[in-house]
Amino acid sequence: MPWDIVVKNWSFLAAGLWATIEIFVVSMIAGTVLGVLMGVLRTSRVFLIQITTRAFIEVFRGLPTLITMFFVYFAVPMLFQIEIPSFLAAVIGLTLWELSEIAEIMRGAIQSIPKGQVEAGRAMALNKAQVLIYILMPQAVRRMLPPLIGVYTRLVKGTALASLVGVNDLVMAGKIVVERTLEPLEVYVFIMAVFFIINYPLSVLSRKLERKLI
Amino acid sequence: METMIRLENVHKTFGSLQVLNGINMEVKKGEVVVVIGPSGCGKSTQLRCINGLENIDAGRIMVKDIDITSGKVDWQVVRQKVGMVFQSYNLYPHLNVMRNLILSPMKVQKKTKKEATEYAEILLDRVGLLDKRDAYPGQLSGGQQQRIAIVRALMMQPEVMLFDEVTSALDPELINEVLNVMIDLAKSGMTMMVVTHEMGFAKAVANKIVFMSNGVVAEEGPPEEFFANPKDERLKSFLSKVLH
Ligand SMILES: Nc1ncnc2c1ncn2[C@@H]1O[C@H](COP(=O)(O)OP(=O)(O)OP(=O)(O)O)[C@@H](O)[C@H]1O
Ligand SMILES: [Mg+2]
Numbered sequence: 291m292p293w294d295i296v297v298k299n300w301s302f303l304a305a306g307l308w309a310t311i312e313i314f315v316v317s318m319i320a321g322t323v324l325g326v327l328m329g330v331l332r333t334s335r336v337f338l339i340q341i342t343t344r345a346f347i348e349v350f351r352g353l354p355t356l357i358t359m360f361f362v363y364f365a366v367p368m369l370f371q372i373e374i375p376s377f378l379a380a381v382i383g384l385t386l387w388e389l390s391e392i393a394e395i396m397r398g399a400i401q402s403i404p405k406g407q408v409e410a411g412r413a414m415a416l417n418k419a420q421v422l423i424y425i426l427m428p429q430a431v432r433r434m435l436p437p438l439i440g441v442y443t444r445l446v447k448g449t450a451l452a453s454l455v456g457v458n459d460l461v462m463a464g465k466i467v468v469e470r471t472l473e474p475l476e477v478y479v480f481i482m483a484v485f486f487i488i489n490y491p492l493s494v495l496s497r498k499l500e501r502k503l504i
Numbered sequence: 505m506e507t508m509i510r511l512e513n514v515h516k517t518f519g520s521l522q523v524l525n526g527i528n529m530e531v532k533k534g535e536v537v538v539v540i541g542p543s544g545c546g547k548s549t550q551l552r553c554i555n556g557l558e559n560i561d562a563g564r565i566m567v568k569d570i571d572i573t574s575g576k577v578d579w580q581v582v583r584q585k586v587g588m589v590f591q592s593y594n595l596y597p598h599l600n601v602m603r604n605l606i607l608s609p610m611k612v613q614k615k616t617k618k619e620a621t622e623y624a625e626i627l628l629d630r631v632g633l634l635d636k637r638d639a640y641p642g643q644l645s646g647g648q649q650q651r652i653a654i655v656r657a658l659m660m661q662p663e664v665m666l667f668d669e670v671t672s673a674l675d676p677e678l679i680n681e682v683l684n685v686m687i688d689l690a691k692s693g694m695t696m697m698v699v700t701h702e703m704g705f706a707k708a709v710a711n712k713i714v715f716m717s718n719g720v721v722a723e724e725g726p727p728e729e730f731f732a733n734p735k736d737e738r739l740k741s742f743l744s745k746v747l748h
Contacts, residue, residue, distance in 0.1 A: 409557055410594035414608040415583035415660060424607060428598045 296480045299467045306463025307484060309377070313449045313459065314488075317381050318442060321388030328389055329396020330422065343393070350390040356451050359383030363455040380452035380459075384445060391441045392434075399430035439496035443489045450485075460484060506533040507566070508664050508695045509554060509586075514563035516549055516719075523549050524560070525719030531664065536696045538706040538727075541716035542742060547699040550716070551666045554697070555579075555586045568663070580612060587657030588666040591673050593649040595641040601628070601652055602637045605659050613660065620659070627655045631685050647678030651685050658689075665689065667698040703746060707731070715739045 296303060332343040350358065363379035366372070374382075403426055411421035453462040464481045468474045509531040516524035523546040531537045539547050552558040554565060556572060556579050565573050567582055596604050605628075606620035615623075628634040631651045641649055650670055657665060667686065671679045683705050690696055690709040700706065706713055707727050714724045715736065723736040731747075734740050 404592075404594075406590060406592050406594035407596065410590065410596070412557065412579075413555055413583060413588040413590075414656065415580050415612045416608060417580060420611055424611065425596055429596075432598065 293476055295467065295471055295473050295476050299471075302467065303460065303463050303480070306458055306460040309458055310449050310452070310460040313377065313380055313384065313452050313457065314446055317384040317388060317449075318445060320381070321385045321392060321441075321445070322438075324385065325389035325392025326396055328393035329400065332393055332397040333400050347390045347393050350386045351394065353387070355383055355387040355448050356454060358386050359451055359455050376452070376456040379455045380449075380457050383451070383455075384448050387448070388441060388445050391444075392438065395434045395437045395441070396430065399434040400426055402433060403429050436496045436500040439492050439499070443492045443496075446485065446489050446492070505535075506568070507531070508533050508535075508568060509697065510564075510566040511550070511554075512564040512566075514550070514553065514565060515561045516546070516553060516558065517561055523719055524553070526563070527716075527719070527721060529714060529721055529724075531695060531697055533663075533695055534693050535711045536690045536698065536709050537712045537714060538710040539697065539699045539714045539716060540701070540703075540706070540742070540746075541722075542738075545716045546719050547716055548668050551588065551668050551697065551699060554666060555583055555588050557588075584612065584660045585663045586666060587660060587662035587664070589650070589653050589657055589668065589670045591669045593641070593646070593653045593673075595649055595653055595656070597641050600638050600640050601633070601644075604641070604652065605656050608656075609659050624655070624659060627658055628652075630688075631655055645678060646674045647681045650674065650682045654682075654685055654689070664695045664697065667696065667700065669699050669701070671700065671702060701746060703731075715742065717742075 328343055328347065331339050332347065334340055334343075359379055359382075362382045363374060363376060367374050407425055407429070408421055411425045416424065449459065450461045452459045453465070456462075460481060464477045468477050471477075507530055509529075511527045511529045514524050514527040515522075527546075527550060529537075539550070541547055549558060553560050554567065554572075556577070560573055563573070564571060567586060570577060570582060572582055596607070599607065602621065602624060605624040606615075606617065609615040609620040609623070610617060625634060625637070628637060631654070633648060633651055633655075636644060636648060636652070641652070644652065654665075654670075670686075671682050674682065679702070683702060686696070686698070686705065687709055698705070698710075710727050712724060713727050713730045715722050715730075715738075717736070717738045723730070723734065723739050731743065734743055
């Protein structure tokens with residue numbers, strides 16, 4: 291078996307890998323920040339905020355990410371007469387899914403904290419924002435860390451969808467190399483190895499945290 | 505003597521459940537008022553209304569000269585005057601003892617870390633827990649946690665302290681270490697309103713005992729008279745149960 295194909299096509303595959311990593315990192319950061327915000331809003335006592343955030347979360351958690359991505363890439367440009375580059379479409383599609391997952395985790399984490407914690411904070415004269423920042427969030431973050439890492443590993447897998455809206459990511463680069471060389475075995479083993487190498491440490495970390503936090 | 509807390513005809517319902525049904529009560533400066541009554545008669549609710557954890561439906565509550573039921577009250581100001589200790593301690597589990605104590609003084613009263621820490625050390629020493637300053641709540645016994653919770657409330661230098669069955673969750677052998685802190689506090693002149701089943705505590709330090717039943721004050725008086733000569737029928741049967 292010609293195991294040197296990866297080496298020969300390294301710069302091409304590396305460019306694809308780089309694009310995959312970029313998509314992952316950008317979506318991860320955007321989804322985390324927006325998801326935490328959305329999760330906090332989701333616990334609001336204001337009915338209108340509660341219901342809109344809930345609707346948003348239910349929709350984007352339920353949709354296949356690929357459909358969201360296609361909608362952003364193909365349908366939104368027609369609706370608004372704008373152009374959305376494939377990289378951006380991929381990031382938006384993944385972020386919408388991820389932020390909904392994280393918002394739900396955040397909500398669960400906040401609501402799992404005993405009511406007495408909020409009452410103690412209020413009785414100690416803290417205002418609402420201070421209770422959230424100093425009492426609820428630190429405890430919520432601890433609880434949400436393992437499931438959060440679970441979302442990240444699913445996000446890594448989800449990046450493979452980006453090739454379907456035309457991003458030259460690792461999957462696309464691999465496909466092109468296979469078409470050129472007709473050697474799928476080595477190329478796909480390489481791609482599998484890359485995904486494993488990214489995700490394995492995450493799942494180890496998640497398990498470690500789970501043990502430490504329980 | 506100056507009035508610290510006054511409840512005037514206070515009503516409170518939860519849905520269709522009438523919990524407080526016209527409470528009238530007064531706590532003067534330096535007084536220790538013990539509130540007793542059967543489970544579900546509204547003792548906790550009454551305390552929670554005094555620092556705004558619950559809103560009342562009708563009546564008036566005064567904390568010193570502030571009408572806290574006026575609708576435009578600054579709770580951060582009121583809650584610095586009124587400390588509260590809960591049955592379940594409610595220490596912040598992610599912060600160590602010292603950080604539990606200095607959080608509000610720093611964030612609300614804008615004390616420096618040094619000032620707050622020094623004051624915390626004085627109070628910790630007073631309750632015999634200075635060596636636990638770096639421990640986390642989960643590493644402490646219930647009695648220790650509750651003493652820390654009392655210190656946490658005292659950190660704000662309140663003028664009144666509310667205690668809601670603070671020894672009820674404790675193993676019997678840990679109850680006295682908490683009661684002793686409360687007795688010291690009472691002797692130091694702190695104004696206290698204490699919901700408890702500890703009749704020994706009531707006899708030792710209470711200036712006044714209030715018996716609540718069905719959301720009203722059914723009987724009140726100084727401890728000697730109250731225990732020796734109860735008049736209300738419900739109080740008589742209640743006392744026969746708790747005094748064995
Ligand atoms: N947030 C709430 N929502 C609905 N009902 C409540 C709420 N809080 C208290 N109640 C009800 O109000 C009544 C009085 O409760 P409260 O806790 O004040 O009683 P208590 O005198 O402190 O009793 P205990 O001795 O058991 O602590 C109870 O019937 C209780 O179930
Ligand atoms: Mg109670």
